[in-house]
Structure formats: C-alpha cells, structure tokens
Amino acid sequence: MxxxxxxxxxxxxxxxxxxxxxxxxxxxxxxxxxxxxxxxxxxxxxxxxxxxxxxxxxxxxxxxxxxxxxxxxxxxxxxxxxxxxxxxxxxxxxxxxxxxxxxxxxxxxxxxxxxxxxxxxxxxxxxxxxxxxxxDTYGLASTTGRAVVEAGGKTWFFIQANYAFGASLVEDASSVIEASGGKVLGTVKYPFPETSDYASFLLQAQSSGAEVIGFASAGADSSNLIKQSSEFGLANGKVKLAALLCFIPQIHALGLQASKGLLVSEAFYWDLxxxxxxxxxxxxxxxxxxxxxxxxxxxxxxxxxxxxxxxxxxxxxxxxxxxxxxxxxxxxxxxxxxxxxxxxxxxxRKIHDMYLFEVKAPEESKKPWDYYRYLKTVSGEKAFRPLAAGKCPIVKA
Structure with a gap:
C-alpha cells in the first residue's frame, strides 16, 4: 500500500x-x-x-x-x-x-x-x-451525562447499538448520570449492522417518558438515528436528544434542519x-x-x-x-x-477540558460551519475516567 x-x-x-x-x-x-x-x-x-x-x-x-x-x-x-x-x-x-x-x-x-x-x-x-x-468513550459519555443532568435533564432512555462499543457508551454514561443524581429509565438495543430502520426503537424511547434520549451509536447509525428522530418529531422541545459519539462532519452532512437541538460533547470546536x-x-x-x-x-x-x-x-x-x-x-x-x-x-490518557454543545437551528447559523451553541465546560479531571478505575498495568498503585 x-x-x-x-x-x-x-x-x-x-x-x-x-x-x-x-x-x-x-x-x-x-x-x-x-x-x-x-x-x-x-x-x-x-x-x-x-x-x-x-x-x-x-x-x-x-x-x-x-x-x-x-x-x-x-x-x-x-x-x-x-x-x-x-x-x-x-x-x-x-x-x-x-x-x-x-x-x-x-x-x-x-x-x-x-x-x-x-x-x-x-x-x-x-x-x-x-x-x-x-x-475516548468514557470522556464523551461522562461529559454528556454529567453536563445534561446538571442542566436539568434528570431522566434518560438509551438507544444502543447491540455490540461492545454501544454497551460501553451506555455503561459509562449511566454511571455518571446516576452519580450526578439522574436516573436511567431503560435501554433498547438495536441489531447491528442488520438494521437501518429505527422507528420502533425511537417510539419505545419516546413512550418511556424520559426527558433525554441518548444515542449510544457511531458513524452512519448515529446519522440515521438523528435524521429519523427529526422526521418523527422527537426533538420537539419537551424531549432532548443527546448523541454520545458525534462529530461536526456528521452535523455538516445531515444539515441543521435535521440535527437542530441535538446535544453533543466534543473536546474541540473550531469556533470556540x-x-x-x-x-x-x-x-x-x-x-x-x-x-x-x-x-x-x-x-x-x-x-x-x-x-x-x-x-x-x-x-x-x-x-x-x-x-x-x-x-x-x-x-x-x-x-x-x-x-x-x-x-x-x-x-x-491526554487530559483536557471537554465541552457540551447544542446544535443550532438553521436561522441561528450566521456563517459556514457555524453549527454549535456552547453550553458547558467539564474539566478534564472530571470528564475522563479516574486513573485508578482504569487498572492500567503500568500505573503504580
């Protein structure tokens, strides 16, 4: 090659x-x-x-x-x-x-x-x-979980890709949500990669009554979940949608009309x-x-x-x-x-601050790639997994 x-x-x-x-x-x-x-x-x-x-x-x-x-x-x-x-x-x-x-x-x-x-x-x-x-998955999940709970999003329901990566996102986010005073009402797992139709899973999440629906997925799955959520009208102001792993190129590809109101965590934003x-x-x-x-x-x-x-x-x-x-x-x-x-x-582990953003509505965007509204900073020392919890073999007890 x-x-x-x-x-x-x-x-x-x-x-x-x-x-x-x-x-x-x-x-x-x-x-x-x-x-x-x-x-x-x-x-x-x-x-x-x-x-x-x-x-x-x-x-x-x-x-x-x-x-x-x-x-x-x-x-x-x-x-x-x-x-x-x-x-x-x-x-x-x-x-x-x-x-x-x-x-x-x-x-x-x-x-x-x-x-x-x-x-x-x-x-x-x-x-x-x-x-x-x-x-890392812990930093993204914990930042989203902690910051959203502190902002008032106390009850959560997860739509999870049914493989190890999705399970890790839910586990990491749930531990922080509960430690911060929130509650996870449930989780539904979709088969990966066998499906791209998330209607039944989105309806189950909506019927849970949770204030926040979290997407524990990545790549095209995340994009499709966000797009179909918009089509079903889930992001109606009463329910917040949070993507545990989503980067700005995906928002660019989806467009603001489909992704407006979505909560995302990032370590970097070009206009920060x-x-x-x-x-x-x-x-x-x-x-x-x-x-x-x-x-x-x-x-x-x-x-x-x-x-x-x-x-x-x-x-x-x-x-x-x-x-x-x-x-x-x-x-x-x-x-x-x-x-x-x-x-x-x-x-x-590189330690630096993490940030919670909300995706802007189309009319709020003033220039190309002007997609995020800053909501909250979570310090790196809080965002990433505690040193002892990782059980890294090269770290002295």
Missing amino acids: AASAATLVTGRARAAQPIKIGVLTDLAGPYADDSGKGSVVMAKLAIEDFRKMNAGLDVELISADFSDKPDVAANLAAQWYDREGVDLIIDVPVSSAALAVANVAKQKDKVAIFNAGSSALTGAHCTPNTAHWAF NDGTRALAERYAPQVGGAKPCTIQAGCYSGVLHYLKAAAALGVDNAKKSGAAVVAKMKEMPTDDLAFGKGRLREDG
Whole structure:
C-alpha cells in the first residue's frame, strides 16, 4: 500500500536523521471525514508551528490508509517502524486497529498516539509507548451525562447499538448520570449492522417518558438515528436528544434542519476561541473550506507535544527509545491552540477540558460551519475516567 512522503521541516543545523512521523488514517472509508486528509493536514500544521520553536530539527511526514482493518494497520505499523524509520504513528481512528498498533509500538519500542474511541487503550491495554489523545468513550459519555443532568435533564432512555462499543457508551454514561443524581429509565438495543430502520426503537424511547434520549451509536447509525428522530418529531422541545459519539462532519452532512437541538460533547470546536479559529483558518483552504473536528485536532496537538518532548530529550535519544519519549511527554505540560493547557497522565490518557454543545437551528447559523451553541465546560479531571478505575498495568498503585 503506497504511502506519501514529504519533508516538511528543514533547518540550517540538520540532525543526522530526521524525526519521522506516520499518519495512519482512513483516507477513503467511513471515517475519512472525521480523520483522513484532515488528520494529515493538521499534522503538517503542527510541524509548521514546531519549526517556529526549533528550526534545527528535521521532521518528515508520511501517511497511509489502513482500510479500517486491524491486520492491515498492524502490518503497516511494523513496516514503518522496521523499514522506514518511523518514530511516531498517529491517528488510527478505529479502536480495534489502535489496539493492534499499540502492541506493535510496544514490541518495537516506538511511539503511537491514538484518536480512537476505546478507553481500554488507557486501561487493560495501556503501554509505556502509547498515548490516547483527543477523546475516548468514557470522556464523551461522562461529559454528556454529567453536563445534561446538571442542566436539568434528570431522566434518560438509551438507544444502543447491540455490540461492545454501544454497551460501553451506555455503561459509562449511566454511571455518571446516576452519580450526578439522574436516573436511567431503560435501554433498547438495536441489531447491528442488520438494521437501518429505527422507528420502533425511537417510539419505545419516546413512550418511556424520559426527558433525554441518548444515542449510544457511531458513524452512519448515529446519522440515521438523528435524521429519523427529526422526521418523527422527537426533538420537539419537551424531549432532548443527546448523541454520545458525534462529530461536526456528521452535523455538516445531515444539515441543521435535521440535527437542530441535538446535544453533543466534543473536546474541540473550531469556533470556540481565538486559538481554535486561527487553526481552522489555516486548515480550511487545504481541505476545500471544511473545518477540523476533534479527531483531526488530536493530530495537531499530539504531533506538536511529541516533537517538543523529542527535542527536549534529544533526537538520538528520542529515536533510540519510544518509551523514553512518552515518559518525557508525561513530564511536560501540554499547551496548544487546539486544546489549550493540559497534561498527559501516567496511563497515557491526554487530559483536557471537554465541552457540551447544542446544535443550532438553521436561522441561528450566521456563517459556514457555524453549527454549535456552547453550553458547558467539564474539566478534564472530571470528564475522563479516574486513573485508578482504569487498572492500567503500568500505573503504580
């Protein structure tokens, strides 16, 4: 499978070998809008910004499509690490593939930074060579659950994809909802991937009398649930709809008429502050005017922090041991345009604030991609799973 390569940062005092970064992503599949070319562009922007801090460190970037398959991802990772001298692999927005690459990174003593969903990456499957960056299922579910309950949405009913990922979303959200004083009235599971008709499940959720209906789903399922909810008139002001995993490209594809009033949690929104707007302004011309989403912002933030740590450690030492670079990343606070100030926790979980947004109605949107109304901030320390609860084997008791 071909990979594209370009040397992006050069300086007068060249290192003997460049730091080499590989964006392993979905360039043509169902996650291409959330990651794909946008993730590559954001990695390039991070390298440009790092150059302003350290013009003497060479950085080379390559990218490839792993076809959303764990075996393809693991094979590409091994090839990159062994034959092409890649020091960092970033993105891998599919959990099963990220878990496969994590094993390879540990075996080769290289670095991998993930923008996939599964919180197992900082739990039972954590390693000293990996970091989990933009979000995880626990952070999204707990942010939505906590913030909505605190805003008055006390009773919930879930429509859940009937597989492990959907179950994890419901479990994580339910624990936070109940701890915050809310109540889960019930859950209905739809067969995955056998159905795209959610009428009976939506009617069951509506008849529960819950104040909030939560969608524990992803990708096309989430989009179809949101669209059919609008067609059935569920978002009528009396009931709130909350998507536990939904990024702004999906809202763009659905349109505001279908998604207005939807509650979503994100770690990043392009119009959140001056820093995010400046980043989006540089990004948009390279992707046909689109705005970056949380996963793509994770590539910017992760690459930038990795390069800061590699420079602090020294290029030779950084190339010698990926675990040493990750350890240095954990020592240094994170700070960038995408997520602001934060830290990389002992288990590899990137800690930063999470936000609850409501999707605007069409008449409220004043410019392209002006889709979210800010509702609430949940601090990273509260949003993500407590360190002890993850039972990461590299964390000392």
